[in-house]
Amino acid sequence: MRLVFTRDLIPGMLTGGEVTDVAGAVKLLKQGICLTQSQITKLQNWGVPFLYLDDGTDYDRIKFSGVDMIKINFAKVYQEIMHDVGHMFRYIKKFREVPVMQMKALADHKISLLVETIGALDYLLEMRCHSEHTFQHSLNVAVIAGVLGKWCGYQGEKLKNLVLAGLLHDIGKVVIPLSILDKPGYLSSAEFAIIKQHTAEGYQLVKTSQQISQDVKLSILQHHERMDGSGYPAGLAGDEINDGAKVIAIADIYEAMTSDRVYRSKMTPFEALNIIADQMFVGLKPEICLTFFDNMRNYLTGSSVALSNGLEAKVIAFDAKEKHVTRPILYVQNGTCIDLQKEALRIVGVYG
Ligand SMILES: [Fe+2]
Known part of the structure; x- marks a missing residue:
């Protein structure tokens, strides 16, 4: 058995146990069901984040990182x-x-x-x-x-x-x-x-x-x-x-x-942090916002991201002087660097 995020499911995979809604109140699928695309879409619509699959592998014997x-x-x-x-x-x-x-x-x-x-x-x-x-x-x-x-x-x-x-x-x-x-x-x-x-x-x-x-x-x-x-x-x-x-x-x-x-x-964490930055000197306590930004920037440095022009990139740094800015410097697949503070591009996806 292995744990798989619902967004990564593909038709034909076998459920490794009973699948319920997130609250455990509604039984959605039995064990051993061969998943169809329609069932996968329903699981996503129900907000089921992940489930166990039976792929015949004894995962207890596998060493995970x-x-x-x-x-x-x-x-x-x-x-x-x-x-x-x-x-x-x-x-x-x-x-x-x-x-x-x-x-x-x-x-x-x-x-x-x-x-x-x-x-x-x-x-x-x-x-x-x-x-x-x-x-x-x-x-x-x-x-x-x-x-x-x-x-x-x-x-x-x-x-x-x-x-x-x-x-x-x-x-x-x-x-x-x-x-x-x-x-x-x-x-x-x-x-x-x-x-x-x-x-x-x-x-x-x-x-x-x-x-x-x-x-x-x-x-x-x-x-x-x-x-x-x-x-x-x-x-x-x-x-x-x-x-x-x-x-x-x-x-x-x-x-x-x-x-x-x-x-x-x-939204991506970058967009969400921008919204918090907009409210920082109005409705939210600036000291808490700045602590959040500081730590989130550490968190997000090294993340792989998708850009609005279709390219993929890696977050390599944030402008250290401007604590509330959430538009980082990126290393792009094609070998160039982009400073998002100087470009109109947007980050549209984050892959961890
Ligand atoms: Fe509330």
Whole structure:
């Protein structure tokens, strides 16, 4: 058996086990099914990130490289957590009650494993072809917030709380009608007003819990507040906003931009960072943004990318003087170097 990303499937491959949707709630395919193109397309539309194939090979006997093993373990843990989070979000939707201890245990033990994995954000990009589901978006935000929090110096209980806040930040969406939440295209002002209620609704769900810290509660309530006072629900500004909420805000934007949505395809990390750079001196805390850029530029250096002119290239450096610039210098297949700050070309794909 081997683990294969859904985007790499080709017709004729055999499923090595039962395939379910990302939440583990719906059985999609049995073991031993010979995949057709139509089934592969459906799996991609369901947002199944990967599955096990039976290719007759005893993979236990094969030596994987260290990087392969880290990636495989990350994918396994991610899938386990996804099932758990899916169950928990359905429980919250049904009973309007948060299973606090289970969610804390998940954040403290399992999600922390993903946060501590070197290369977590690279692997995460591969896991989430689609994150239409609130619970999958929430898990991804928990991991991104944890990684960004570590880069900002969070540790111990403070870091665990930040990961939990990422996991819980959108729980208020369980009370928003799916017809509005999943609506493709633009929302009317009345519909947007209903969406905005998810922050206060989420806070209501946890506000009396003794096991959840005030930082986590405020992160849920304030993750759409903005430094210039333009956010919601209260229009708070600057220091009035909880520090964790400011980290979650950036992780939330980055996750949303780098995931496929009904109304648009996912952006590359470069495009997502550009959007964050545009908001850095307006709504987002500049210090956190700059820490994110610094570390992401290290992350992205060495990546293979596709350019808008059809050429492939490798990221070799970023302009060290301009910390918020996300247009790197590239080494192109044909042996030339391109400084994207001086060219109109765009990066349209990243291959790790
Ligand atoms: Fe939100």
